Amino acid sequence: MRTEAFKEYISSILPTASYDESGEWLNVLVTPADWRNLAEKLRHSEHKFDYLFCLTCVDWKTHLTMVYHLSSTDHRETIVIKSNLDRNNPEIETVSDIWRTAEFHEREVYELFGVKFLNHPDLRRLILTDDFEGFPLRKDFEDPVNMIKL
Amino acid sequence: MYTETQVIRNNTKVTVDGALDGTGEMVINVGPQHPATHGVLHLVITLNGETIQKIEPHLGYIHRSIEKMSESLSYRQFIYVTSRMDYLSSHINNHACAMTVEKGLQLEVPPRAQVIRVLMDELTRVASHELWWGAMAMDLGAFTPFFYAFREREAISDIMEETCGARLTMNYMVPGGVMADLHPNFQRRVKDFIKLFKAKIHEYDELVTGNIIFQNRMKGVGVLSAEDAVSFGCTGPVARASGVKSDIRKLYPYEIYDKLEFDEVTETAGDSFARYMVRMGEMHQSIRIIEQLIDNIPEGDFQAKTKAVLKLPKGEFYTRVETARGELGVYIVSEGGTTPYRIKYRSPGFSNLSALDHMARGSKLGDLMATMGTLDLVIPDIDR
Numbered sequence: 001m002r003t004e005a006f007k008e009y010i011s012s013i014l015p016t017a018s019y020d021e022s023g024e025w026l027n028v029l030v031t032p033a034d035w036r037n038l039a040e041k042l043r044h045s046e047h048k049f050d051y052l053f054c055l056t057c058v059d060w061k062t063h064l065t066m067v068y069h070l071s072s073t074d075h076r077e078t079i080v081i082k083s084n085l086d087r088n089n090p091e092i093e094t095v096s097d098i099w100r101t102a103e104f105h106e107r108e109v110y111e112l113f114g115v116k117f118l119n120h121p122d123l124r125r126l127i128l129t130d131d132f133e134g135f136p137l138r139k140d141f142e143d144p145v146n147m148i149k150l
Numbered sequence: 151m152y153t154e155t156q157v158i159r160n161n162t163k164v165t166v167d168g169a170l171d172g173t174g175e176m177v178i179n180v181g182p183q184h185p186a187t188h189g190v191l192h193l194v195i196t197l198n199g200e201t202i203q204k205i206e207p208h209l210g211y212i213h214r215s216i217e218k219m220s221e222s223l224s225y226r227q228f229i230y231v232t233s234r235m236d237y238l239s240s241h242i243n244n245h246a247c248a249m250t251v252e253k254g255l256q257l258e259v260p261p262r263a264q265v266i267r268v269l270m271d272e273l274t275r276v277a278s279h280e281l282w283w284g285a286m287a288m289d290l291g292a293f294t295p296f297f298y299a300f301r302e303r304e305a306i307s308d309i310m311e312e313t314c315g316a317r318l319t320m321n322y323m324v325p326g327g328v329m330a331d332l333h334p335n336f337q338r339r340v341k342d343f344i345k346l347f348k349a350k351i352h353e354y355d356e357l358v359t360g361n362i363i364f365q366n367r368m369k370g371v372g373v374l375s376a377e378d379a380v381s382f383g384c385t386g387p388v389a390r391a392s393g394v395k396s397d398i399r400k401l402y403p404y405e406i407y408d409k410l411e412f413d414e415v416t417e418t419a420g421d422s423f424a425r426y427m428v429r430m431g432e433m434h435q436s437i438r439i440i441e442q443l444i445d446n447i448p449e450g451d452f453q454a455k456t457k458a459v460l461k462l463p464k465g466e467f468y469t470r471v472e473t474a475r476g477e478l479g480v481y482i483v484s485e486g487g488t489t490p491y492r493i494k495y496r497s498p499g500f501s502n503l504s505a506l507d508h509m510a511r512g513s514k515l516g517d518l519m520a521t522m523g524t525l526d527l528v529i530p531d532i533d534r
């Protein structure tokens with residue numbers, strides 16, 4: 001794992017990024033405004049992170065955290081990018097034109113967490129009905145009809 | 151359906167028969183109840199004559215919110231729900247979850263349990279590919295292969311029933327190993343199955359693979375380039391048919407896969423026939439793995455000793471395994487409690503489906519069935 005090299009590379013683009021190495025892979029925390037710029041560099045630089053294998057969101061009650069798991073098919077490296085969003089008005093730039101798989105995954109996060117992906121080509125609901133209210137995977141979601149908690 | 155979901159933009163009016171005014175285009179619904187979607191998948195297809203302009207999948211007809219349910223289930227309980235995701239790979243789904251919990255607990259799995267797990271995974275893979283083969287031939291209009299496929303699949307289901315007590319949703323893998331020891335008949339019956347498989351597999355090639363009608367319907371249909379396969383997050387046989395090396399068993403070996411001899415089957419054409427050939431080849435490779443292990447199951451415990459209540463330390467744990475359909479990722483965010491704070495299942499079917507629109511654009515409606523059939527979609531895996 002070339003952790004130090006990645007840290008150096010990301011610091012050269014985003015000096016404000018912070019790192020967490022406690023887990024299996026290097027975690028990088030960036031601001032939502034910086035994400036789009038970093039994503040393009042990661043995809044098109046020599047590191048070539050061309051495979052976005054997991055895109056999801058976590059509700060921490062005070063804020064939402066977007067989690068992007070990236071990997072490169074050439075170098076077999078993995079990196080995790082995180083970005084904290086304001087829970088009341090979660091907005092982040094889309095990456096669906098960089099990694100096409102993000103189009104569906106972002107639509108899923110949009111309807112289950114309420115995150116708005118700016119400039120997404122087709123941000124509509126994928127799973128839920130059009131008249132569904134609330135964001136089911138947020139922690140404060142209550143469903144009076146269906147049993148989702150024990 | 152289309153007015154509600156705004157397929158049609160630019161204020162185009164729709165006439166009674168579904169044609170869009172002035173464009174010569176027509177919107178049709180395939181599904182939610184359609185024999186070729188193998189479940190409740192709804193595709194809204196914009197057609198120009200017979201040519202597909204756009205496909206919009208509408209999901210959620212069997213969305214059970216497994217991710218939300220898992221948040222209130224303990225680390226032993228949530229595994230059983232995952233059998234219901236990709237029900238044809240239920241062993242492998244359970245395996246992924248058990249491995250994630252073991253990673254969190256830093257638990258060592260006894261060698262016997264590791265071998266049993268791999269054996270079960272590979273039997274599941276063969277059973278899944280058998281069902282896919284029969285169902286795909288049925289999509290293309292041949293009914294007989296389905297019965298041929300079920301003849302062999304039945305033998306695997308019987309083996310599963312004896313050892314696991316269930317034929318479909320086995321719930322056999324638990325954190326630390328497997329739930330129960332193998333049935334005394336297991337080895338004999340698996341050997342019988344290998345004999346049966348080797349005696350019958352040539353019939354598959356004679357019935358379908360070499361059939362010129364099938365070949366013509368599959369070759370050059372639904373082509374996916376290697377670059378697009380990676381960009382769309384396609385994994386499993388779909389990616390390997392485009393020449394992308396994506397077998398998790400080879401790239402990130404888990405359990406004892408690094409000690410086994412088997413080949414990663416890849417093709418380069420990226421069309422439906424390539425996907426077909428990859429799956430046929432994988433069946434042989436799985437049998438090869440089973441043959442290596444069936445006489446070499448080590449003695450010992452089938453389960454590591456674990457506490458009654460499992461608590462994962464604070465942190466994040468991610469595991470990936472190779473199911474019959476591709477890469478399944480289990481992402482657990484733990485706050486240190488007895489239940490996961492957040493679970494994400496990165497299901498292979500969801501990403502593979504997202505490439506369908508790209509693959510089918512510009513092709514004929516009749517070819518869609520070949521493309522969809524070789525994507526091997528399992529809808530509960532997509533919806534979760």
